[in-house]
Amino acid sequence: MLRAFIRHALLLIGAVVMLAPFVVMISISLKPANEIFAPHFQFLPTHWAAISNYHDAFTRIPLARFMLNGLIVTAAIFFFQALFALPAAYALAKLRWRGRDTSFALVLLALLIPPQVPAIPLYIGLWQFNLLDTYAALIIPSVISVFGIFLMRQFFRTVPSDLIHAARIDGLSEFSIVWRIMLPSAIPALSAFGVLSFIAHWNDYFWPRIALQHDYLATPPLGISFFASIEAGTNFGPLMAAACVCTVPLTIAFLLAQRTFIQGVTMTGVK
Template identity: 60%
Template sequence: MTAPRGLPFAILRHVLLGIGAVFMLAPFVWMLSLSLKPADEIFTTDLRLLPQRWDAVRNYSEAFRKVPLHRYLLNGAIVTATIFSLQVLVALPAAYALAKLRFGLAKPLFALVLFGLLIPGHVPAIPHYIMLSSAGLLDSYAALVFPSMISVFGIFWIRQFFKTVPDDLIHAARLDGLSEFAIVWRIMLPTAAPALVAFGIVSVVFHWNDYFWPLLVVTSPDMAMPALGTVYLRNTEAGTDYGPLMAGTVIITAPLVIAFLVAQRRFIEGMTLTGIKG
C-alpha cells in the first residue's frame, strides 16, 4: 500500500510549523521559568527549565510590592477597552458606507483608507503630543486614548467583511422600514461578530503592548500602561533582581494569552471569513 502523494509535503509542513512554534514559544517559556527561580539559579551556566529551589512566591509577591502592578493592569484594561469601543463606534458606520452604499466618493474615500494604512503610527505623534499638551491633557486617560480612537485598519477590516454579507439581507431590512443607522447597529453589528472579535484581539494586543506613546504622554507611574510598567519595575532599587521582573512580565502577558485562548475560535473564524474583496 503506497502512501498518499501529498503525505511527504504534509509531514514537511508540520515539521516546519513545529520548529517555528518552538522558536516563537521559547522566549515565553524561558520567561516563565525565570519567574520561578531564585537569583543564584537565574545566572547559573546550567540550562534548566525547572528550578532546583522554587522561589515563585517571593518573585510574584515582590513584583506587586515594588510597583503598583494592579494599577498598570487596570490602566491597560480601561484604555484598551475604551479605544476598542470608540474604534468600533467609528469603524462600523464607515465600513458599512464604503461596502454597501453607492455614492460618488466611495472609491476615493476607500483609497484614502488604504493610504492611511501606509502611514506609520509614529508619524502623527508629535502633532498629537503638541495638541494634547496645549489642551492640558497629558498624563491622563484622554491622552492615552485620543490618538487611537479612529482605526483605518478597523475600517478596512470590517469593510472587507461587509463585502461578504449578501445585499439581499440589507434590502430586506430596508423593506421592513429600518433606517441605515438601524441596519448598521441592529443587522450588521451582530453579523460582523467574528470580524469584530478578530479586530478586537489585534487592537487590544497592540495597545496593551504599546510602549512608545505612553512613554511620551505619561509622567506619573500611576498612569503607566502595562508595557511601560515593566520599565518602572526594572528601574527600582533592585533593578537587577530579574526574578520579580520576569514575574511582573508574566503577569502583564497572561491576560493577553487568556483572552486569545478564550476567543480563539471566533478569531480564526473572523480571519477566515474576512476575504480580500475589491
C-alpha cells in the same frame, strides 16, 4: 506523505521558536538571582523563588493598578474604534456615493503610516487641550483604526445586499441597518478585530511613555519597565514574574475568542 511531514516539521519548528521566549520568561520568574545568571540553563530551579518573585512583582510596583489601567484603556479604545469603524465600513462597502473609492484608497494609504509619524502633532494637540497625563491622552490617539475600518469593510462585502434592501423596505434608516443588521452579522470579524486591538494596545509602550509623566496611569508595559534600575541593576526575577502576570489577560482573551477569531479572519477573505 513527505509533503505532510515537511509541513508539520516546519510548523513544529515555528512553534518552538515562538514559544521559546515564553518558556525562558516563566523559567526566570521561578528562579533566585544566582540561578538566573548560571552558565547552564535549566527550566526548573534548584531553589525555588517563585513566591518571592511574584510577591515582589505586586509590592515593589503597583502592578494591579497598572493592569487595571491597561484594561480601562484597551476597553475604551476598542469601544470607540468599533463605534467609528462599523458605520465607516458600511458606507465604504454598501453605499454608493461620490468619492467612495478615493476614500477607501486613503484608508489603504493610512495603513502604511507608522504610529510614530503623527506622535509629535498628537502630543502638541493634547498639550494645548491640557489632556496630557490623563486617560484621554492614552485613548484619543487610537479611537479611529484604519485597520478596523478595512477589516470590517471586507467583511461587510460578504453580507448579501438583498438583506440590506429588505431592511430599507421595512423602513430602517442607514444607521439602524448598521447597528441592528450589520453589527450582529459582524460579530466574528469584530471579535477578531477586538483581539488584535486588545493585544496591540495592551502591549503598547511607545505612546504611554510619551503621554504620561506620572506613574499612577502607567499601562502594564510601562509599569514593568520600572523594575529596571541603572544604579542597582535590573531585578530579572520579579521583572519576569510581572511579565508573566501581564501576559495572562492576553492569553485568556485569545482563548475565549479563539473560534470567532479564526472565523472572522477567514470570512473577511471570502471577497
